[in-house]
Amino acid sequence: MLAARDCSETTKEKNPVWRCKQMRFCIALVHETANDLWLKEQKKSLHMKCTKFLENAARKCKTCGEGDFIYQHRKMVTFSIVEPENALQRRKDLYGTASHVNLRSDSPDGESQQEFIQKMDAILKECEGNSQLYAKDCECKPIMESVYCSLVRHWMGAGNVAKTFFYLLETAAAASQLSNNLMALSYLTEAENILTALRKGIPPFEYADVTKNSKIFPFEKACLYSLKAEMQLSIGHLQEAEILFKKSLTLLNKKFPSFGLSQLIAYGIENYKNSKRHREKEDLTGVTEEEISPIIHQQIRCLSFLWQIFCLQKYTCKLPAMFTILLELNTAEISNNEFKVCFNSIEANKTFKQIISAYIDSFRCYHFVGFKEKSAKMERLALQKCLVLNKDQNGLQMIGNLVCALSEMKLCTGRLAESIEYGFALRPFDECLAFINGVIDDPVIKSEKSLLLVLHSSVALWYSRLAEWNEARPSFKMAKRLMSYTNASLFSMYGYSKFLECQILVFRKALWERQETVMEVYQQTKELHIVDATFFSSSPQGGLRIPGDSD
Incomplete structure (x- = not known):
């Protein structure tokens, strides 16, 4: 007993204060039990304390310039979308008179x-030699997961609708910048549900206090629609994306x-x-x-x-x-x-x-x-x-x-x-293949179907041009499966064109070898080429590079 007391006193002298700043429940059941025992006001008070602590870290990492994930978001939640009259007058008079600083480039227009x-x-x-110009590793992902996601939950618990909506948009923007489109879409859907509930006059979540702090600014609505439009564009829904972007522009005074x-x-x-x-x-x-x-x-x-x-x-x-x-x-x-x-x-x-x-x-x-x-x-x-x-x-x-x-x-x-x-670096193929194999199982990469199509089509095309068909087959099959999931974006053009060239090389191989499936391969190639001609009909650079004697 004495030894225990001496040990306790010694420990107390060495560590007079427990300096741990991060605490959590180790057992989920204990967490749920404690949560059920607290009263509503106690829960709100605890959530408010958590928000005060977390909001000090609610910004992008230093490498990315800190600030909000949506440009100047905090500034706009306290101001109206309508521009002041003097700003509008300056805009009208802009073409008449304007002051400019003479910072012209010394480069002539015809510079080569x-x-x-x-x-x-x-x-x-x-x-x-200036090391300060080189960016360090981005830390936005852990900030998003540990700070922004937690702030959404805590502001919901505190009942503040406006703050909840604010951090839903910020978290969605952060997830979008980190190429996690599924996560971004889930948070945007939750934000849209809040708008729908407010229009109907019902509380958007359990502890929501709609009598105060429930105003959603037009700027934030515009950001919601533009972010959702980006998600629609990423999955190839062009018409839906167009409608949402136009809706966002209307809210931004640019109909x-x-x-x-x-x-x-x-x-x-x-x-x-x-x-x-x-x-x-x-x-x-x-x-x-x-x-x-x-x-x-x-x-x-x-x-x-x-x-x-x-x-x-x-x-x-x-x-x-x-x-x-x-x-x-x-x-x-x-x-x-x-x-x-x-x-x-x-x-x-x-x-x-x-x-x-x-x-x-x-x-x-x-x-x-x-x-x-x-x-x-x-x-x-x-x-x-x-x-x-x-x-x-x-x-x-x-x-x-x-x-x-x-x-x-x-x-x-x-x-x-x-x-x-202009800097398009050529790297050895083995190095590129090792890089692809190293990132191909990443969950974020898996969600980017267009990027996966480009990667697999590139590998398949490399081996197909060398007539190494056994090596090309796995990547070709994977690219073929990804074709149905590819969105209609400018970036997807690269993967689509590469896969079409692979298909033409497969048809040429079947033709030369007089395979029994040559007509089936021909029909597949023809259908793919028709889709290509339709898909890229508006682009003069959409013409396919057909393999010939120069390959």
């Missing part, structure tokens, strides 16, 4: 791609015209605005003293997805895509100049990235619909704007996005040499 690549090499070499005639008139107006601005040679490299408006940020995001949907749908008319990309470009350029201009270079990249992203979307869209001259013009503008970005992590990331887009486009059009110059 080779000169740009040399300048990029010089910038990267200059930044090579999208529904009819062809109204789109044509709106296109003429937007084209006039764009032409007038560039004819007067307004400098769009100005720096704003504020970050870009969250409303405009969401508008640009919705428009960026919409033009892709219009390109993927079987439209014979190119007007919807052309109008959407022009509207995105004008919105991005105007947003850079709607505030007072100053020399705050830190905020420059935050706003300027939207313009460069719009230029990247523009040259991709124009190239996709076959307007090569406009595509080349937008490409030059994007190259010039990138050269005046700050040489920090955000600036280098934006340059990387541009280089990846250019490399991808050059590769798709068969210009392999230019693609390699």
